[in-house]
Amino acid sequence: MTITKRSLLAAAAGLAALPRAARAQGQPPGERFPSRPIRVIVPYAPGGATDIVARLLGEEMRRQLGQPLVVENRPGAAGIIAIEAMARSRPDGHTVMIGNVTTNAITPVLFRQRMPLDYAKEVVAVGRLADLPAFVLATATNFAPRTLEEFVAYARANPGKVNYCSAGVGSYPQFDAVLFARRAGIEMVHVPMPGGAGPIITEMLSGNIQFCMLNVATAAGHVRDGRIRALAAISDARLPEFPDIPTLAEAGYPGIGTIAWQGMFAPAATPREALEALHRAATEALRAEPVLDAFRRQGIRAVPNASVDDARAWFEGELANWRRIVEEAKIEVNN
Numbered sequence: 001m002t003i004t005k006r007s008l009l010a011a012a013a014g015l016a017a018l019p020r021a022a023r024a025q026g027q028p029p030g031e032r033f034p035s036r037p038i039r040v041i042v043p044y045a046p047g048g049a050t051d052i053v054a055r056l057l058g059e060e061m062r063r064q065l066g067q068p069l070v071v072e073n074r075p076g077a078a079g080i081i082a083i084e085a086m087a088r089s090r091p092d093g094h095t096v097m098i099g100n101v102t103t104n105a106i107t108p109v110l111f112r113q114r115m116p117l118d119y120a121k122e123v124v125a126v127g128r129l130a131d132l133p134a135f136v137l138a139t140a141t142n143f144a145p146r147t148l149e150e151f152v153a154y155a156r157a158n159p160g161k162v163n164y165c166s167a168g169v170g171s172y173p174q175f176d177a178v179l180f181a182r183r184a185g186i187e188m189v190h191v192p193m194p195g196g197a198g199p200i201i202t203e204m205l206s207g208n209i210q211f212c213m214l215n216v217a218t219a220a221g222h223v224r225d226g227r228i229r230a231l232a233a234i235s236d237a238r239l240p241e242f243p244d245i246p247t248l249a250e251a252g253y254p255g256i257g258t259i260a261w262q263g264m265f266a267p268a269a270t271p272r273e274a275l276e277a278l279h280r281a282a283t284e285a286l287r288a289e290p291v292l293d294a295f296r297r298q299g300i301r302a303v304p305n306a307s308v309d310d311a312r313a314w315f316e317g318e319l320a321n322w323r324r325i326v327e328e329a330k331i332e333v334n335n
């Protein structure tokens with residue numbers, strides 16, 4: 001067989017096409033990440049805190065990465081639908097998930113038998129993004145206690161007559177309330193309210209619910225006007241806007257209470273270079289004044305990890321912590 005100039009040119013053309021073919025299978029070595037829009041899966045419908053964080057960061061991260069971030073809302077099944085969509089995507093950094101403590105730390109532990117994948121091995125944290133301090137709240141409607149100490153004394157004297165609510169069975173506010181009640185030696189009645197913060201506030205204002213734990217962004221206005229009382233803050237320090245409200249630890253209950261966080265996650269096989277690029281872009285976005293200003297207005301704090309390795313260690317600690325809490329609380333769910 002004679003090798004001609006034409007056959008050599010054809011072979012060269014074929015070799016030149018290899019990077020394009022490889023691109024269809026993933027990010028080829030040497031190609032700058034990202035090479036196309038990034039899909040951001042959110043495990044809730046639009047409008048909640050996690051969705052807001054995703055959209056605020058998306059615009060700023062676009063400036064850093066040079067590609068748009070397209071939010072895709074995939075609610076349902078306690079976050080499992082979104083987790084599976086992210087984990088089963090091509091692991092090249094172009095699909096991530098922005099989830100929170102409930103969907104990405106509690107669900108994989110509490111509903112592990114429902115998970116269609118090995119979560120700890122198939123999902124990696126890109127980085128923690130933000131968190132929301134919370135209040136321990138009591139209604140001010142036909143309810144006398146004004147401090148946490150007074151509330152505990154009332155509940156001890158009236159076992160089973162205090163109603164508390166949460167976003168649903170297995171949600172972190174339920175875990176927090178169960179552990180608080182055990183530590184305080186009180187008995188309360190759980191009223192699940194999965195409809196969101198609106199119905200919870202309505203029931204607290206009416207006095208039908210006497211106790212709950214709710215993020216500061218949602219409850220602050222009602223605390224300021226005195227219609228709901230903040231007994232303690234779930235935070236690592238007193239909140240600057242509410243300096244007279246002690247933290248739950250200061251009130252005598254250290255180690256109880258969840259500061260709800262949002263984080264970014266990716267398939268575990270995502271290349272290190274892509275993870276680091278995403279982490280850098282998210283960290284820069286969390287320093288941008290438009291993001292910080294929007295966060296301040298909604299009581300959200302930027303709390304990025306220092307690095308991808310730091311994010312991995314942080315998240316392994318979160319999963320270990322929730323395994324302990326789930327075991328201790330022993331909340332019954334239909335797995």
